[in-house]
Amino acid sequence: MSEIISEVFTSELLRYALLATVFTGLLAPVAGCFLLLRKAAFLGVALPQVSAAGMAAGGLVCGALGVGFGGSFCSHCANLVKPPAGGDNNGGTGTGGDAALPADTGFAPLDPPVPGDGGAVTAAPSWFAANGGVFVQMAVALAITFAALALLSQLERRAQNVAGRGGAGGDARHGALYVLAGAGAVLLLAANPFAEGNFANLLRGEIVSVGVGDLWLVVAALAPATLLLALFRHEFLWAGADPAFAAASGRAVFFWNALLAVLLGLVICGTVYIAGPLATLGALLLPAMSAHTLAPNMRAFFLLAPPLGLLGALAGYTVAAAADAPAGMTIIAAHGVILALAKIFSLAVSFSFAAGGARRARSD
Numbered sequence: 001m002s003e004i005i006s007e008v009f010t011s012e013l014l015r016y017a018l019l020a021t022v023f024t025g026l027l028a029p030v031a032g033c034f035l036l037l038r039k040a041a042f043l044g045v046a047l048p049q050v051s052a053a054g055m056a057a058g059g060l061v062c063g064a065l066g067v068g069f070g071g072s073f074c075s076h077c078a079n080l081v082k083p084p085a086g087g088d089n090n091g092g093t094g095t096g097g098d099a100a101l102p103a104d105t106g107f108a109p110l111d112p113p114v115p116g117d118g119g120a121v122t123a124a125p126s127w128f129a130a131n132g133g134v135f136v137q138m139a140v141a142l143a144i145t146f147a148a149l150a151l152l153s154q155l156e157r158r159a160q161n162v163a164g165r166g167g168a169g170g171d172a173r174h175g176a177l178y179v180l181a182g183a184g185a186v187l188l189l190a191a192n193p194f195a196e197g198n199f200a201n202l203l204r205g206e207i208v209s210v211g212v213g214d215l216w217l218v219v220a221a222l223a224p225a226t227l228l229l230a231l232f233r234h235e236f237l238w239a240g241a242d243p244a245f246a247a248a249s250g251r252a253v254f255f256w257n258a259l260l261a262v263l264l265g266l267v268i269c270g271t272v273y274i275a276g277p278l279a280t281l282g283a284l285l286l287p288a289m290s291a292h293t294l295a296p297n298m299r300a301f302f303l304l305a306p307p308l309g310l311l312g313a314l315a316g317y318t319v320a321a322a323a324d325a326p327a328g329m330t331i332i333a334a335h336g337v338i339l340a341l342a343k344i345f346s347l348a349v350s351f352s353f354a355a356g357g358a359r360r361a362r363s364d
Contacts, residue, residue: 025313027226029305031267032284042174048277049181054141056188067133207327221270279328286335
């Protein structure tokens with residue numbers, strides 16, 4: 001066991017996955033605190049699914065532009081090498097001068113191609129074709145997430161204007177968005193079979209496949225957004241808790257709500273890209289719920305959530321590496337254990353205070 005744990009923290013292969021786990025575990029709970037305080041847990045359920053649908057849509061855009069989708073081959077990259085003449089796509093050899101195709105991919109490796117011979121390409125893929133998929137995928141996911149947030153905001157304002165006339169509430173809208181986004185992700189994957197295996201890994205929370213480019217992208221998305229959330233938390237809380245009073249005191253309510261939506265979108269998209277929608281939901285809400293159970297005041301609530309998220313992320317990642325289990329799902333289980341322990345501790349403290357009060361009352 002000690003050798004496995006040592007390998008988790010020292011392995012060159014797992015280094016980037018470990019760093020991504022640390023960043024998401026430490027930063028995502030800050031966004032979850034705002035979702036919890038605004039009583040928008042259903043929004044926290046829907047937005048990761050919307051972001052995942054955006055990732056699937058990004059796969060189609062990557063295929064159209066000729067760039068990779070999440071590290072796997074897209075149709076353009078697959079066409080950079082032609083199958084060997086007279087052979088099959090499972091390792092057969094041919095007579096056309098091409099290398100045998102590896103059985104695990106069905107395509108020849110991206111070595112410098114040989115000119116001529118039946119239309120083989122004469123140029124290696126560009127940097128953008130090989131590495132641009134991560135940026136295109138994130139850009140599409142952000143655009144779709146922001147569009148969903150704008151739509152929800154507009155529907156919320158319209159619901160306030162027609163209050164008392166009936167209609168769907170906020171939870172119903174969030175539930176509908178979750179269902180539609182999930183269906184859209186499946187349909188988009190059906191149109192892009194090259195992305196299907198990668199998206200399955202995303203749904204399982206396979207964090208171990210993170211590379212250095214993925215890590216930098218997550219840091220660029222999460223770190224500035226979390227910093228702004230922490231710096232302007234009072235403005236965000238005032239704009240959400242009492243909009244009328246905030247507007248009367250001179251605060252730009254629409255601006256702060258819009259900025260909060262943008263920052264939440266950045267955090268959620270960055271976390272979904274690394275850990276998948278279900279693990280993102282766990283990283284957002286479970287550490288925030290644990291902190292809310294233990295914190296005596298608002299300041300302690302925001303200070304406790306990140307270390308609790310980090311503790312659950314590291315514990316879950318270590319157990320996943322030792323048990324060869326999906327890291328994202330194991331991290332969720334670790335967050336759940338921490339939440340259960342926090343509830344037990346809170347109940348024990350409450351019972352202790354109640355028992356002490358009863359003893360003092362009897363003595364008086």
